[in-house]
Amino acid sequence: MVSDIIDEIIESRLKKKSKIFMNKEILHPDYIPETLPHREKEIRKLAEILVVALKGERPSNVLIYGLTGTGKTAVAKYVTKRLAEKAPTLNARLLHAYVNTRKVDTTYRVIASIASSLGLRIPSTGIAISEVYRRYIKALENWGGLHIVVLDEIDYYVKREGDDLLYKLVRINEELEKARVAIIGITNDINFVENLDPRVRSSLGEEEIVFPPYDAEQLYDILKQRADKAFYPGVVSSRIISYCAALAAREHGDARRALDLLRVAGEIAEREGANVVTIEHVKKAQIELEEGRIYQAASTLPLHPKLVLKAIIELMKEKGTSTTGEVYNKYFKIALEYGIEPLTQRRISEIITQLDMIGLINAVVVSRGRHGKTKLIKINSELLDIIEGAIKL
Structure with missing residues (x-):
């Protein structure tokens, strides 16, 4: 019986002291240790940019680049936390907010999360984004200090929601008299800024730090x-x-x-x-x-890449590998079946390249002689069921 299985697991796992772990939390990526090995240079550079906050001055906005797992988030959290801890001893008003914009995935939730770090209580729904922003401005002015806002995985947010909020945040100091805001953006995408409004690009990337692997x-x-x-x-x-x-x-x-x-x-x-x-x-x-x-x-892909994967899976089951043209034709048909306007073939070709880059498919360019070149596309058979289960529409 299921209850017997649960009882057995509780008995074997929870009631017996672990022989392996003293403190498993230390191995989670979110844990920030007292020292960060091999990131002393990056810590020093970020701290030198932000330290003027302890004198009440607004530091430059910072854009941090680097591949996944290179310590970007850990360093940003470490430096802002340490500066906030030092602030009271220097009679400085300094608070910081951290928002992972991939997890907090709407403009409303992002601005509400930023505002909540000042102690504001924002309902989960029910008021306009402009009203949340107005309350944040008012709370900043009433407080009168410097607010460092860390926006992690900012490229995912901009792809999904656009850069309107970023524009407001990088220009927010024009609306403030007693308080100041500094922005730290963190991204895995070295080309992220190229698609931003030029006014956002110049203000957000006042200082840049690149983290090597x-x-x-x-x-x-x-x-x-x-x-x-x-x-x-x-x-x-x-x-x-x-x-x-x-x-x-x-x-x-x-x-x-x-x-x-x-x-x-x-x-x-x-x-x-x-x-x-x-x-x-x-x-x-x-x-x-x-x-x-x-x-x-x-499972976290946008709609059209999921439709492309669905097309590739169906073709895999029908004939094994497929070409870009075959995938597009199948995708086009599936999109219409779901009542969705299909994207262009060029855009689908770009999506196929992206899916290949993140390891969900294999797309190999092959020569067809006088017929030119094409991509042969397939999914690893060991991953087929996992991917199919993840993209249920």
Whole structure:
């Protein structure tokens, strides 16, 4: 019976003390340690830009670039938190807000989240965005300090909602007399600013910081620092940490990926009743994470990329691989069936390239002799069911 299964899991997992983890939270990417190895240069640069806030001056807006897992968010949170902690000792008024605009995914929710960091209570729905913004302005003036606003994954927000809110935020100081606002934007997309309104582009990117990927040795140091506090002594060897670091270094030096690998490997070891984490546990973790990453990537796609994936899946089942033209024809038909106006073939070709870049499909350019070149498109058979389950419309 289901209840017996649940009781068994509770008995085996919750009532027994872990032999693996002392503090698993330390391995989550959201955890900010007391020191950030190999990001001293970036911490110093951001702190030097923002430190004038402790004198009551508005610092420059900052745009932070870098691939996923290169420490951008951790550094931004670390520096703003430390400055806010120092502010009272220097008689400075400084508060900070952090919003992941991929998770807080509407303009209303973004501005409400920013305003709430000043203590404002904004209802989840029911008032106009302009009214939320007006209340934020009023709260700033009543408070009279400097507000640092960190907008993470800002490229996803702009693609979805446009840059109107960004325009308001980078020009907000023109509406303020007693308070000031500084913006920190964080993005994985080095070309992000090219699609912004020129007025937003120049104001948002007053200062820019680019975060390079970590190498295997740097990832080892990061993992070692966390593992020493997260696991009981002797549970994770240097060999396991090196292995996780090497795997993540192959994927653009992604520290988040390395931490997830080590954490999930530990969870698997715990579920299996092991006393130590082994290479086999890491390999199993790699499979779990890959399936989870694929599902997350597919399920959060906008509508038209999902329709393109649906077309590719149907063609896979009919004939294996397909060409760009065949995918477009199938997509066109599916879009009409759902009552959606199809995009142009050029736009669908761009979407196919994007899906290939994020690893959801394989698109290989092949020569057709005098007929020119085309792309042969397919989905890894091991991922087909995962993707199909993630894009249900």
